Amino acid sequence: MTKLLTIAGLGPGDQNMVTPCVQEAISSATDVVGYIPYVARIPPRDGLALHPSDNRVEIERAEFALDMAASGKRVLIVSSGDPGIFAMAAAVFEVLDKNPSRWTDVDIQILPGVTAMLAAAAKIGAPLGHDFCALNLSDNLKPWELIEKRLLLALEADFAMALYNPRSKSRPEGFEKVLTILKNKCSEDRSIVFARAISTPEERIKITTLALAKPEMADMQTIVIIGSSQTKVLSQNGKIFAYTPRHSKFDLSN
């Protein structure tokens, strides 16, 4: 029998953004593993065991899921958004890489999903319509100095930026530092978007400028999108949108 571990992305929250492919994997799973709020999105049914676990236990969760898959169960790890973007897919490979002889006969399948920055960008226009980068602001797994270094280089490259996990309760100071750097380096009318819990009933969107941005506008459910120097804001039929044009001039002074 094929032993299979599937790692799937549930999209940003709206059931209508779960791909049929992922829906099918949910329907055929015997066991669903994941962070508590993501597993809570899976409807209970007979023959399905739900295994929610807390944040910051990604390695243990991956080992647990691999063990179950090796025992012949049809195991599904669920992530919010896409499983390959700051989520569980990398954690599973870290575990496999450290234990090369432990789960040798388990197939790994990854099913992509709509990651938060795409859902946020779609709601507010097209802020990622030109070259961009995605930065995880959590310094649980990397030193803060590296985050600052990447932020400065991304500004120099004039990338639009999607910032994941911008501000947790345990380390609120990081995002404040990021905002200070941005305010020092960019013009004060640079666009910044706070997109919280996109496509859920708690959705909240704020399109503003760096001059008006405050640290407390972000939390862990927020994706922050920083426009490039070319990003523009416009009003269309009473609604505000932000977009980054597809064209760009070369300006060394950027």
Next chain:
Amino acid sequence: MTKLLTIAGLGPGDQNMVTPCVQEAISSATDVVGYIPYVARIPPRDGLALHPSDNRVEIERAEFALDMAASGKRVLIVSSGDPGIFAMAAAVFEVLDKNPSRWTDVDIQILPGVTAMLAAAAKIGAPLGHDFCALNLSDNLKPWELIEKRLLLALEADFAMALYNPRSKSRPEGFEKVLTILKNKCSEDRSIVFARAISTPEERIKITTLALAKPEMADMQTIVIIGSSQTKVLSQNGKIFAYTPRHSKFDLSN
């Protein structure tokens, strides 16, 4: 009556990766507009007019779609992947921005999709599992110098990179220059992935190293993913995967 233009992402190619949300927009459209191969993915039916158009006419296509939406038709612009990533959403806002008084009563709705880099990353592991950037290598709309500048800064930041539109028939030399820069700046065992037509019958995947990478491994249907210095390759149950660990050290020599 509400006048509405919807811009939707069809995902990478597999019908099972089209979100229900987008499927519903296809079902309720009277007119579908887009680049020829993307419109070809929409099944014909009574009451639906298909308007395929050629590449490089994004502005005209956006104007045409806005005019039809203004006339009361239910118009859907389709992009492959996600409409906000190097696709039609930005083109529509460019047109609106240039003509602020022309289509004032048309609502704009954007429906995200699984963009090519997410589908490619899922197929090969988790190469975008840490900070990364997305670069469009087409110099139709920006000078080549800007592409090189961004490439060098992205290497300095040690981002993984997803390269869109790497190599067209009309400008094959750009990607060759990119490979030369990468080979000069990175160790020769740096991971590089060529992911072509992911999730379609023509899918072709090659995980290799910079030392073995050749320009002709890419075409316009290929997403190229360059690993960061931390990206690793492993074999699992007979299959090769690439992943970028979630953790990273700070190394100024990067």
